[in-house]
Amino acid sequence: MKFRGWLLDVDYIVENDRPVIRMWCLDDEGRSAVIFDPTFEPYFYVVPYGDVPIASIENISDVVGGEVLKPVRVDVVDRKNFGDPIKCYRIFTRLPRDVPYLREQAAKFGDVREADILFGVRYIIDRRLIPMGGIEAEGEPVEVEYAGTGMICNRPKAFAREDEPGLKIMAFDCEMYNPHGMPGAKTDPIVLISVKTGLEQRVFEAKDNDDRDILKEFIRYIQDYDPDVIVGYNQDSFDWPYIQDRAKHHKIKLSVSRDGSTPISGRGGIQKKVKLIGRLNVDLYQVAARDVDGIKIKTLDNMADFLGVMKKEDRVNIPGAQIAAYWTDPAKRPTLIQYSMDDVISTYGLAKELLPLQYEFARMVHEPLDNVSKMGRGRQVEAYLAYIAYEHGELIPSKGGSVETYAGGFVFEPVKGLHKSVASLDFSAMYPSIMINYNISPDTVCLPGEEKDCSAPAPEVGYRFRKAPEGFFTTILKGLVHHRIALKKKLATMDRKDREYRFLDIRQKTIKILTNAFYGYTGWAAARWYRRECAEATSAWGRFFIKKANDIAIEMGLEVLYGDTDSLFVKYMDGKGLREKVREFIDRVKKELPLDMDVDNYYRIIFFTESKKRYAGLTEKGEIVVRGLEVRRGDWCGLAKELQSEVIRIILEEENPGKAAKYAKDTIRRVREGTVPLGELVIHKTLTKSVTRYESAQAHVRAAEKAMELDMASEVGNKISYVIVRGPGILSDRAYPAEMFNKFKDGRLYTKDRTYELDSDYYIDKQLIPTAMRILGYFGYTEDELKGRSVQGTLEAFF
DNA sequence: ATCTCTGGCGAGTAGA
């Protein structure tokens, strides 16, 4: 029989003491299928130390549980080790689980390589497969109870396709009974489980606080609908572990995986990972945390609002701590049900927005979707490298090296104040271009004595790289750059609303992300292809070129106001002739330096603070661009950010500092009067480690401790939301979790049994004044003026 | 188990 469809995942089973590769697929009609390949054998390499006879390798053995493990066979193969041709032994084992034992024995004779490549990934690499891509196979049909089609085949073939699979996606979300704050899986049942698919949405509701039945219904629902992809928001660290505990409590088997097995939890750690066999379990929070920027507090409702999936004002929102109260009150329960529904609808909507990029990453780096969605950027780059290494005959290096820091980008001292008619320019793809230009790659690092065939030494650090042959990274980067140029060219001829446009645009974006991560990857101590010399030389050339560009600009009569790593902000006399001068400048830079430079923006007016990395400007198009200032930060209260944002707007657009100062004074007065909503005064900071590990008292840590005393969630990695109240002690003593208050009126915060007073002086002196003064200080305003008497100012005096 | 990198700002703590 023949099969044509999509490849979703690859794993293996053990049959008759032999591994059998299992490919989870979809056919072109969207029906599930599995393809087995019993012919693939586990193996790893050993690069011998000197002359090691093959017999020594063939004879390695270990005894595990009374059983003797030996290599199935050993062959001699030609490979490359960082570009150098070498002969090495390839050791085949009977089962993947034998590898850890035999690698230890083999390590006595040489350098063990690729022993830690997972068997499924190994198969994808060796058979050149494309997860989320096309697959064709021919073989014998076989009966399987957990998929529509089953077949046995040993040479599946991948093919690229331009359409997307008809995946069955299911979103789910749970609400737990939490009368004391944090729900505990031992005692507190799940009261609602909501699900949404392409067909319907529904909520399973517990009867009499007993979740036995809804757990069973949920399991049955998954079995019946049989989704290919399961999405949630934080389900790996919250919903799945909780469901697992509850199922265990009721002695129910959580058969939600496609083969009838239960979810597999990644062992411990801070970031938990959950694997479902045959279904792709994607935690959209992990995806958002890595791939979405432009939003600070990545809660489900914020994320859905930000991506236009569900506006906050159009949905029910219930504070986490009140779920039990809503559940218990018959009048309020329907609201809770709607809340749960809104959550699952948001989650499903997020999946529609976020998954296409993940599909492309899966295809690009050749890792199954669920894996790639949980990997850090470095590991994604590495998966891609591992796939390419195979076709180059390059051995995949072993992990890691020692952490050593090195110098990065150069930052110019800003010319503080307001400037009119300014252009910002930057080198396009500076680091990748430098790496390509100087053939900077882990396999081209020049050793002492071979300098004659090498590039010029990198400035400051002196590293050289061989001119030939082309490095492993260089080839890959060139390929990526060319591919992206071709895509951009094609996109330029297409209609933006076209379905294919979206598809190709995501592809070029994926390439860009991956390309830009290569430089950082080479300086990452835990990388397999870690070569600090590469990162050091790349950033050194970068510093050299931005300084050279600065010299050229000055020589041409441009005034350089600021620059950071790969960018320069320039102005020309009174602004007339700027564009012409900038064109000339770019031409000269391109002629004299091996890099491209482009205009990023023209600013009508721009304000540089006296600090690096903090500025705000108004572009010719009328857009306000802010960098580094508190407006951009998630750890200042909303009111302070709003104030600074408005001050910036008034200064840049209306050029009226007096009005900005008045706005600041009004804001300060509102805080004194206690008329600002509490939400505007909450400060959010991440708890980055367990509370006991902090060396000094931090406000958010103390707030987290107080939250835990009240049985409210404060886990490592969470954002802690707190407010500052009046009272004795240092600031952190007076930081309280915002959720503990159920009422805020006239500057007073109420809990069930206590009243606190908001520390309005803290908000005025430490939040509002500093953010406003960051800009207004330049116009001669003082703290006292903003807090009290009125002063007029004009902009003219400051040019 | 986790992890792309360095440069940089500014608030707050802790100790002298």
Add this chain to the structure above:
DNA sequence: TCTACTCGCCAG
């Protein structure tokens, strides 16, 4: 009051 240091977040 001064300074060194910790901490979190942001620019590129």
